[in-house]
Amino acid sequence: MLVVEGALILSCLIPAFHFADGTWPAITASGLFTLCVGLLLAVTFRQARRITDKRMAYLLVVLMWVVLSLFGTLPYLATGVTTSFADALFESTSGTTSTGATIFSAVEWLPASILLWRSMTQWFGGFGIVLLVLALVPSMGINKYSLYTAEASGADNTGKQTTSMGATVRHTLGVYILLTGLFILVLWKSGLHVWDAVNITFTNISSGGFSIYNNSLEHLTHAQQYIVALIMLFSGINFSMLYYFLTLQWNRLEGKHDQIRCYLATFLLGALFVVLALALRMGYSWSDALRCGVVQTISVLTTTGSLVADTSQWWVPITFLFVVLMLCGGMAGATTGGLKTMRVLILLRNVRKILRDRLHPRSVNPVRLNRKPVSEDIITNVMVIFLVYAAVIFVGIMLLMLSGINATESIGAAIACTTSYGPGLGTSGGFGCYVGFTTVGKLICTLLMLMGRLECLTLLILFVPRFWSRG
Amino acid sequence: MRTHSKREDWPTERLGLRRFNFRLIARLTGMLLVYMAASMVLPLAVSLLYQDGAQFSLLVSAMLILMMGLFLRNIVGHNATYDLKEMESYWFTSIIWITVPLCGTLPYLITGTIGTFTDALFESFSGFTTTGSSILSRPEELPQSLLVYRSFTQWIGGIGFMLFVVAILRKLGIGGEQLYEAEFSGTRQRKLHPRLAKSVTRLFTIYTILTVGMMALLMVDGTSVFESLCLAFSTVSTGGFVPNSAGIIALGRGSLIMVTVFMILSGISLAQLYYLFTLKWREYGRDEELWTYLGIFALMVLTSAAAFTSAGNDFLSSLSYSIFHIASTMSSCGYYLPKPQHWSFLVSVLTFLLILMGASAGSTGGGIKIFRAIALYKYIGNYFTHMIHPNAVTCVKVNRKVVEDDYINKIFAFVFLYLAFIIIGAFVLTLCDCSIPNAICMAAANISNLGPSPLINNLGGALDYASLPHLAKWTLAVLMVAGRIELFALIAIFSPAYWKRG
Numbered sequence: 001m002l003v004v005e006g007a008l009i010l011s012c013l014i015p016a017f018h019f020a021d022g023t024w025p026a027i028t029a030s031g032l033f034t035l036c037v038g039l040l041l042a043v044t045f046r047q048a049r050r051i052t053d054k055r056m057a058y059l060l061v062v063l064m065w066v067v068l069s070l071f072g073t074l075p076y077l078a079t080g081v082t083t084s085f086a087d088a089l090f091e092s093t094s095g096t097t098s099t100g101a102t103i104f105s106a107v108e109w110l111p112a113s114i115l116l117w118r119s120m121t122q123w124f125g126g127f128g129i130v131l132l133v134l135a136l137v138p139s140m141g142i143n144k145y146s147l148y149t150a151e152a153s154g155a156d157n158t159g160k161q162t163t164s165m166g167a168t169v170r171h172t173l174g175v176y177i178l179l180t181g182l183f184i185l186v187l188w189k190s191g192l193h194v195w196d197a198v199n200i201t202f203t204n205i206s207s208g209g210f211s212i213y214n215n216s217l218e219h220l221t222h223a224q225q226y227i228v229a230l231i232m233l234f235s236g237i238n239f240s241m242l243y244y245f246l247t248l249q250w251n252r253l254e255g256k257h258d259q260i261r262c263y264l265a266t267f268l269l270g271a272l273f274v275v276l277a278l279a280l281r282m283g284y285s286w287s288d289a290l291r292c293g294v295v296q297t298i299s300v301l302t303t304t305g306s307l308v309a310d311t312s313q314w315w316v317p318i319t320f321l322f323v324v325l326m327l328c329g330g331m332a333g334a335t336t337g338g339l340k341t342m343r344v345l346i347l348l349r350n351v352r353k354i355l356r357d358r359l360h361p362r363s364v365n366p367v368r369l370n371r372k373p374v375s376e377d378i379i380t381n382v383m384v385i386f387l388v389y390a391a392v393i394f395v396g397i398m399l400l401m402l403s404g405i406n407a408t409e410s411i412g413a414a415i416a417c418t419t420s421y422g423p424g425l426g427t428s429g430g431f432g433c434y435v436g437f438t439t440v441g442k443l444i445c446t447l448l449m450l451m452g453r454l455e456c457l458t459l460l461i462l463f464v465p466r467f468w469s470r471g
Numbered sequence: 472m473r474t475h476s477k478r479e480d481w482p483t484e485r486l487g488l489r490r491f492n493f494r495l496i497a498r499l500t501g502m503l504l505v506y507m508a509a510s511m512v513l514p515l516a517v518s519l520l521y522q523d524g525a526q527f528s529l530l531v532s533a534m535l536i537l538m539m540g541l542f543l544r545n546i547v548g549h550n551a552t553y554d555l556k557e558m559e560s561y562w563f564t565s566i567i568w569i570t571v572p573l574c575g576t577l578p579y580l581i582t583g584t585i586g587t588f589t590d591a592l593f594e595s596f597s598g599f600t601t602t603g604s605s606i607l608s609r610p611e612e613l614p615q616s617l618l619v620y621r622s623f624t625q626w627i628g629g630i631g632f633m634l635f636v637v638a639i640l641r642k643l644g645i646g647g648e649q650l651y652e653a654e655f656s657g658t659r660q661r662k663l664h665p666r667l668a669k670s671v672t673r674l675f676t677i678y679t680i681l682t683v684g685m686m687a688l689l690m691v692d693g694t695s696v697f698e699s700l701c702l703a704f705s706t707v708s709t710g711g712f713v714p715n716s717a718g719i720i721a722l723g724r725g726s727l728i729m730v731t732v733f734m735i736l737s738g739i740s741l742a743q744l745y746y747l748f749t750l751k752w753r754e755y756g757r758d759e760e761l762w763t764y765l766g767i768f769a770l771m772v773l774t775s776a777a778a779f780t781s782a783g784n785d786f787l788s789s790l791s792y793s794i795f796h797i798a799s800t801m802s803s804c805g806y807y808l809p810k811p812q813h814w815s816f817l818v819s820v821l822t823f824l825l826i827l828m829g830a831s832a833g834s835t836g837g838g839i840k841i842f843r844a845i846a847l848y849k850y851i852g853n854y855f856t857h858m859i860h861p862n863a864v865t866c867v868k869v870n871r872k873v874v875e876d877d878y879i880n881k882i883f884a885f886v887f888l889y890l891a892f893i894i895i896g897a898f899v900l901t902l903c904d905c906s907i908p909n910a911i912c913m914a915a916a917n918i919s920n921l922g923p924s925p926l927i928n929n930l931g932g933a934l935d936y937a938s939l940p941h942l943a944k945w946t947l948a949v950l951m952v953a954g955r956i957e958l959f960a961l962i963a964i965f966s967p968a969y970w971k972r973g
Contacts, residue, residue, distance in 0.1 A: 058858075316901045316904070316905075316906065316907060317898060317901040317902045319901075319907065320897065320898050320901045320907055320910070321898065323907075324894055324898070347884075347887050350880070350883075350884050350887075351884045351887065351888055351962075354880070354881055354884050354959075355959065355962065355963055358959065358963070359963065376876070376880075379880065380854070380876075380880070380883075383880070383883035383884075383887070384850075384851055384854045386883075386887060387847065387851065387883070387886065388851065390890065394820075394824070397820065398817070398820040398821075401816040401817075401819070401820060402816055402817055407816075407819070407908040408906060408907055408908055411907060411908060411911075425907070457855075457858065460855075461855055461858055461859070464855045464856075464859070466855070466856060466859055467855075467859055
């Protein structure tokens with residue numbers, strides 16, 4: 001339980017230092033409270049044994065997200081921007097899971113500190129608190145790899161830069177911070193206020209999608225929208241790859257093109273369809289269609305959820321395509337949600353392999369990724385995750401419909417929350433928000449967000465009886 | 472063996488592509504068409520009996536099909552070598568499932584009962600794939616013979632042209648097994664007799680007994696001979712065409728119960744039914760899939776009855792509606808009663824799940840099949856065990872037999888493809904201005920060969936598909952065939968690996 005401490009301190013220090021408006025007592029209070037609880041836990045469990053069991057790792061990860069989301073509600077409740085606990089929990093979880101679904105219909109009315117807190121939760125939520133904790137507490141002696149597989153996409157072991165886990169985490173974190181700084185600078189230079197630049201960068205680099213304006217990206221100039229699109233594009237790329245790319249170790253990128261090629265191809269094809277549909281069917285001018293199409297497609301593919309226009313008004317097939325792209329998601333090892341490009345690739349190639357097996361029963365057809373054969377275990381893992389993912393979404397839709405939400409919105413909300421995209425379909429989509437959902441509906445969405453972020457298996461395994469049985 | 476002269480080579484040969492035994496495929500397809508023309512005797516007889524004025528058109532279409540068949544068999548397929556490789560069995564499966572429904576449009580078009588080619592095609596594909604989606608909003612306006620023909624196509628489609636396979640089996644040698652597998656995916660584990668021809672004959676006998684039995688029972692209840700015939704054809708094949716616009720509710724109470732019972736029976740694999748009729752109880756009790764099927768059925772009926780009751784309907788009508796609805800959905804028949812006064816969303820979602828899962832493997836129903844669902848469910852359970860105890864040794868057993876990992880992987884891939892097809896299909900449907908939930912339900916219902924379902928709305932009260940644009944009808948027709956031949960055969964002929972020589 002020791003690890004919780006680091007994250008908790010972080011989560012309280014940050015809101016505590018920007019009491020710029022009238023809400024500072026509330027923020028400070030919640031910050032201090034969180035800090036105290038964190039320290040208390042740390043002191044109490046100082047003698048705790050180290051985590052070596054795989055089960056402990058699963059439990060720890062889940063617990064950390066839950067605890068963080070719970071404490072994340074404090075600023076909302078303390079400042080009184082929302083009185084209902086369900087709302088605060090929804091907003092907080094949406095932040096830490098970098099989903100970007102919101103229950104605030106008019107975000108411009110919120111105090112600045114709350115806005116920053118929202119962006120902030122996404123920023124470190126998106127990167128994965130686990131990675132953060134690992135970087136800060138390298139001397140913990142945990143079986144780090146088992147923790148890492150619980151959090152980031154397990155199948156990706158092609159992206160590890162070094163043999164040392166700690167170094168990997170440090171590099172990745174470095175890239176993350178560097179990109180954040182860089183883009184804040186770029187946006188600032190493009191004429192945006194620093195405040196806006198910081199918030200927008202925080203929420204987009206983490207593929208979160210909270211906005212400080214009701215009309216999200218529509219508020220920005222066209223050039224700035226393209227910059228944001230670039231931020232999102234980066235947020236969908238594996239951070240190890242970005243690390244090599246930025247440190248000019250291009251030779252190490254060789255033979256690892258499969259994923260990025262697939263990612264970019266999906267993006268381009270999707271954008272092509274959307275641009276054509278916008279221009280030909282929806283009567284956008286070509287330049288508008290290009291801008292909206294490109295920016296929105298990348299926002300969907302990386303499951304960010306920033307909006308360039310009110311997408312709930314767009315033609316239905318575009319919406320449907322968006323749903324599919326959300327499910328695909330960005331690359332593994334990035335901040336995006338969804339199934340991840342790599343899994344989709346493996347799924348498709350496995351189909352091809354089976355076809356070949358059937359056509360030539362005696363031939364050997366391994367599934368290859370980056371020209372290397374993928375082991376059976378990983379294929380199974382991908383298949384299981386795919387199926388469980390589908391099942392979770394299905395159950396989510398069912399529960400949402402039972403809580404009294406109509407079919408379209410249930411489908412939209414369940415998929416958007418599980419893939420950590422954010423805006424759903426219908427009233428919860430576009431510039432709308434989830435305020436119309438019942439309390440039960442919001443709690444279901446909250447659970448789905450956690451499910452999606454932890455890739456279902458990590459959370460579900462806690463409900464398997466054998467998990468708790470001894471031995 | 473094959474001695475083609477240069478002149479006779481197929482164009483694919485010159486492109487460096489694989490050489491297929493198209494000659495044989497043409498010959499077999501031709502033979503099938505001849506049989507199909509022969510089967511037109513039945514609607515023709517009905518037409519003569521009822522004097523409905525369609526006899527001439529039916530005769531003409533039968534002759535046309537016969538001529539086409541003879542042309543393919545004796546001229547294109549002249550001199551074919553009887554050597555069907557597995558690759559070619561894919562071609563054959565796909566080709567017959569496209570050719571036969573195409574020829575099946577002729578009676579509709581020649582009698583002029585269905586105006587456009589697309590509509591006739593939709594109706595014919597829906598017939599042969601036992602889907603039961605219809606573009607006819609008022610079927611009773613058609614001549615009786617055509618209605619019988621419509622249901623008869625389902626009956627033929629339901630048995631998967633097995634009769635035909637029997638007829639030509641002796642000449643096929645080893646290719647026959649593969650064909651059998653392609654037609655009846657699930658039967659691999661449970662052949663009724665070491666000799667293929669024997670086991671196919673047995674299955675066919677069961678199928679016929681069911682049909683005749685159902686027809687007799689319906690007639691006893693007082694349904695007209697004509698309607699009994701149509702309904703028996705459509706129910707046993709899990710098709711779901713209804714010969715009048717009032718729907719299945721127009722039948723008497725007793726007949727409705729009959730229909731329900733036969734729907735449940737037709738969702739069970741034919742092999743199991745054979746054991747039932749020959750009183751081999753031991754085989755019966757052992758079959759996991761059967762018991763799962765019945766268990767899920769009972770569970771779903773109870774759940775949905777409870778849901779309807781709590782939504783405000785009275786209990787008895789909820790229960791009877793639930794029994795009928797769940798039986799119709801699981802067996803992928805696609806009959807529907809008028810909706811109860813208060814609908815329940817829980818039932819919608821459960822229905823969708825059942826549409827995907829479908830009936831037992833080896834039955835005439837569609838969907839992913841219960842056998843696969845059981846295997847996947849068990850496998851995922853094992854997977855969780857593995858996550859906790861990485862060194863545990865586990866295996867999946869269905870019917871007390873180990874299912875190899877290879878096979879599991881195939882099932883996974885199948886489910887993935889199935890969902891992918893639904894998504895692609897639904898995407899095209901949204902292009903035709905369907906709403907998203909509606910598009911998804913429609914795609915799922917048609918790939919599972921269910922046809923109409925209370926889930927699909929906005930199609931007008933009669934749940935007919937007539938108002939859809941052409942593109943949507945074509946898409947649905949493709950989905951029906953894809954679902955019917957279980958995807959792989961269709962995908963195989965479109966994959967580059969298939970065409971490459973080597």
